[in-house]
Amino acid sequence: MHVTSPVRNPLVTGGKTYADVTEDICKQVEGKPTRAWTIAFIISFVVLIYGTCCVFWTWWEGLGVWGLNKTVGWAWDITNFVWWVGIGHAGTLISAILLLFRMKYRTSINRAAEAMTIFAVICAASFILMHMGRPWLAYWALPLPNAFGSLWVNFNSPLVWDVFAISTYFTVSLVFWYMGLVPDLATIRDRATSKVSRYIYGAFSLGWNGGAKTWARYEYISLILAGISTPLVLSVHTIVSFDFATSVIPGWHTTIFPPYFVAGAIFSGFAMVQNLMLITRVVFKLEDYITFEHIESMNKIITLTGSIVGVAYITEFFIAWYSGVEYERYAFLNRMLGPYWWAYWAMMTCNVISPQLFWSRRIRRSITWTFVLSVIVNIGMWFERFVIIVTSLHRDYLPSSWAMFSPTMFDIGDYIFSFGLFFTLFLLFAKFLPVINMFEVKAIIRSASEKLPASVSGVAKGERVTSPSFNKNAE
Numbered sequence: 045m046h047v048t049s050p051v052r053n054p055l056v057t058g059g060k061t062y063a064d065v066t067e068d069i070c071k072q073v074e075g076k077p078t079r080a081w082t083i084a085f086i087i088s089f090v091v092l093i094y095g096t097c098c099v100f101w102t103w104w105e106g107l108g109v110w111g112l113n114k115t116v117g118w119a120w121d122i123t124n125f126v127w128w129v130g131i132g133h134a135g136t137l138i139s140a141i142l143l144l145f146r147m148k149y150r151t152s153i154n155r156a157a158e159a160m161t162i163f164a165v166i167c168a169a170s171f172i173l174m175h176m177g178r179p180w181l182a183y184w185a186l187p188l189p190n191a192f193g194s195l196w197v198n199f200n201s202p203l204v205w206d207v208f209a210i211s212t213y214f215t216v217s218l219v220f221w222y223m224g225l226v227p228d229l230a231t232i233r234d235r236a237t238s239k240v241s242r243y244i245y246g247a248f249s250l251g252w253n254g255g256a257k258t259w260a261r262y263e264y265i266s267l268i269l270a271g272i273s274t275p276l277v278l279s280v281h282t283i284v285s286f287d288f289a290t291s292v293i294p295g296w297h298t299t300i301f302p303p304y305f306v307a308g309a310i311f312s313g314f315a316m317v318q319n320l321m322l323i324t325r326v327v328f329k330l331e332d333y334i335t336f337e338h339i340e341s342m343n344k345i346i347t348l349t350g351s352i353v354g355v356a357y358i359t360e361f362f363i364a365w366y367s368g369v370e371y372e373r374y375a376f377l378n379r380m381l382g383p384y385w386w387a388y389w390a391m392m393t394c395n396v397i398s399p400q401l402f403w404s405r406r407i408r409r410s411i412t413w414t415f416v417l418s419v420i421v422n423i424g425m426w427f428e429r430f431v432i433i434v435t436s437l438h439r440d441y442l443p444s445s446w447a448m449f450s451p452t453m454f455d456i457g458d459y460i461f462s463f464g465l466f467f468t469l470f471l472l473f474a475k476f477l478p479v480i481n482m483f484e485v486k487a488i489i490r491s492a493s494e495k496l497p498a499s500v501s502g503v504a505k506g507e508r509v510t511s512p513s514f515n516k517n518a519e
Contacts, residue, residue, distance in 0.1 A: 055148055056489050058332035065333075065485050066231060069478045072328050073232055077475060080327050085475075088467040095461020099174065102454050107177050109454040115447040116437045120455040121175035122287070123429040124462060127312070128168035129210070129284055130305075130425060133277060134313025135161025136217055139224070140273035143266070149341045151484040152333045156324060156474075157317050158221040163469040164316075165214045167462040172206065174458055202286040209283040213276050220269045226252055227262070228478045281309040288432065295375035295436035298363065304356040311349035311395070312425035314342050315418040320470065322415050324479055333480050336409045343408045346421065350399030353428075357396065371441070379435045383448060387431050394424020 060068070077085070102109055112119055135157040142150040173179040185207045187197050197204050230252035233245040252258060285301035318339070325334040364372040379388045398420045407413045439446045473479070 053335075053337050055152065055335060055337050056333060056485060057335055060332060060489055062486050062489075065482055065489070066235075068330070068333070069228075069480050069482050069485075070232060070235060072474070073476060073478060074235065074237075078327065081471065081475060084327075085468070085471045088464055088471055090464075091460060092464030092468050095457055095459075095464045098454050098457025099170075099461050102174060102458060103177075103179060107175065109452060111450050111452045111455055113447050113449065115440060115445050116434060116449040118175075118433055118437065119430075119449050120451055120459060121171050123426065123433055124459050125168050125171035125175075126284055126287075126305075126429045127426050128164045128171070128462060129281060130309035130312045131316045131422070132161040132164035132168065132213070132217075132313065133281060133306075133309035134317045135159070135164075136213075136220075136273050136277050137310055137313070138317070139220060140270040141277065143270045144274065148488055149338050151488055152330075152335075152338055152480050153317060153321055153342070154484070155221075155224065155481045156320055156479050158217065158224065159470065159473045159477075160313075160317060160320060161217045162214065162221060163466050163473075164313075165210060165217065166469070167466050169210060169214070170462060170465065171458075172210070202283065202290050205283045205286060209280045213280045216269065216273050216276060220266075220273055223262070223265060223269065224481060225477060226250055227254075227483045228481065230254065231482060232478070277310075278306055281305045293436055293440075294369070294371040295379070295432070298360065300356060300359055300363070304353070307349050307352040307356065308395075308425060308428060311346060311353055311399075312422050314346050314349070315421035315425075318342055318346070318414055318418040319422075322411060322418075324474060328474070328479065330480065333485060339411070339414055340405075340408050343402045343414060346418070347399050347402040350395060350421070354396035357392065374439075375436055378439055379431055382435065382439070384431065384435045384438070387427050388435070391424050391427040391431050394420045395428060398424070 056065075058064075110120070135154075138150050138157040139154045139161075142154070173182055176182055176185075185197055185204060187199075226249055229245050229249040233242055233249050236242040236245060282302040282305065285305035288296035289298060289301040291297055321334050321338070325331055361376050364376045367373075379385075398417055401413070401417060402408045407417075434449050438449060
């Protein structure tokens with residue numbers, strides 16, 4: 045009896061041709077803004093303005109406007125910083141690691157994920173500047189020759205490591221994202237009807253001509269950047285975890301933090317990518333490109349990393365008990381049963397319990413469930429950082445110095461600023477740049493297109509037919 049192996053569901057549906065891909069993605073850039081995009085942009089910009097006012101008032105008055113006290117010297121500032129850095133991890137993972145492993149399902153989501161990484165890192169960097177108190181002296185964190193005698197940065201401080209890690213991560217991610225845009229920018233350049241658009245997109249497309257040598261160089265530099273970016277996925281959040289792990293405060297002084305933080309970063313980052321792509325899918329009518337196969341594959345990764353985070357939570361309690369150090373034991377019991385018990389159990393519910401629902405295929409392939417659970421995951425990951433920071437600080441060795449932290453309107457306002465900045469930047473990206481990588485999507489449908497007559501698999505106006513050498517490997 046002849047048995048045929050099951051064929052994987054297509055990652056691009058609707059029988060799309062090369063011309064269809066170009067038209068569907070370019071029309072968002074070339075056409076007028078949709079009503080949905082305009083409303084979303086206005087809301088984001090208003091939020092950004094309000095948040096900007098809060099940030100400038102924070103800098104004008106000083107950090108005393110936050111709810112910090114003598115015992116809790118860190119709270120929302122570092123919580124938000126670590127949270128945004130974590131969200132930025134998924135973009136590099138999807139772009140670099142999945143490219144090296146030739147995972148096809150990355151092709152429709154990698155462009156938006158890369159953009160999300162850049163904007164999330166910008167939001168994280170804003171909190172570095174905020175909690176400096178005097179942002180105009182931020183250059184003191186760089187090893188620059190200066191006129192202040194022997195004033196140099198302290199290279200033993202993990203906070204200085206953060207500056208190097210974040211700046212390196214941002215630079216490499218930006219270059220990787222921009223290089224991936226070049227072929228698509230050339231397509232928009234060739235289709236442009238106005239001189240201004242043709243000039244702007246032509247300048248940023250770097251003289252792309254679609255020749256075989258151009259594609260070969262493009263693939264070469266993409267693989268190099270992917271190779272450079274891959275260790276950054278592990279190193280950046282590892283260095284961020286050193287802000288805590290190198291201290292001697294109970295609850296922080298633990299070697300599990302580096303892998304635990306990396307898994308949590310991928311966990312929250314993929315959840316944010318899901319939220320953004322599901323919204324983009326509906327607003328720009330890209331259901332044929334962001335399919336249930338993409339959604340399900342990403343939900344599987346969320347389930348895996350959520351389980352890793354859950355194991356890390358349990359391991360922390362075991363190590364605290366096994367260590368025999370009463371202060372470590374108290375730190376974790378205080379997290380679970382102390383005054384901030386509600387934050388701890390919110391973290392456990394959102395991060396450990398809710399992702400397990402994705403074991404159900406029906407839920408894993410549900411748009412509504414995916415969106416809701418992704419939001420819940422990011423709420424839980426924010427609470428995780430809050431629990432790690434505040435519950436470890438608010439009760440120290442002297443009961444006389446115990447204190448509670450309560451955020452002020454400026455703690456909240458500065459956090460709102462980061463949301464306004466993030467979504468304003470993302471909406472501008474989605475309008476003026478192709479939100480899906482056109483040439484990589486065409487690499488997926490090439491094998492199917494080769495079976496079609498030339499008249500059916502036509503090429504769009506102004507588009508060069510030279511295919512990238514990625515196609516050989518993509519098949």
